[in-house]
Amino acid sequence: MLCTFTTRDGMVIIRSDDIRLIEDGASNSAELIWLMGDELTTRTIQGTATENRDRIQQEELDLIARVEAHRYETQRRLSEGYPVPPVARGKQVR
Numbered sequence: 814m815l816c817t818f819t820t821r822d823g824m825v826i827i828r829s830d831d832i833r834l835i836e837d838g839a840s841n842s843a844e845l846i847w848l849m850g851d852e853l854t855t856r857t858i859q860g861t862a863t864e865n866r867d868r869i870q871q872e873e874l875d876l877i878a879r880v881e882a883h884r885y886e887t888q889r890r891l892s893e894g895y896p897v898p899p900v901a902r903g904k905q906v907r
Contacts (some may be wrong), residue, residue: 814876816869818845818858825856829869835862 816832818825827847834846835858843862846855858865887897 814873816872818856818865819860820856820858825858829873832869835865837862 814829815826816829818827825845831847831849832845833848833853835843838844838857841861842857842859843865844855845858845865846853848854860868883898883900890896890898
């Protein structure tokens with residue numbers, strides 16, 4: 814899953830599998846350490862380590878719930894003889 818972090822220079826988007834450490838820094842910031850290729854990269858991000866960890870975990874749980882809901886809907890429609898529902902692509906407007 815891709816994770817987005819806010820830095821003072823903009824945004825950083827990395828794979829959650831590449832995250833090695835998020836630890837608290839000074840004044841409501843955290844140090845993010847991730848693997849980029851064979852090298853560890855560090856960046857100061859906004860928010861505490863706990864806030865960022867909790868956000869990432871919630872995003873992953875939300876994604877799992879959406880996948881499970883789609884899987885359930887697909888199985889239900891197939892069992893009733895209807896076609897498979899379309900897969901939403903791109904950014905969803907809520």
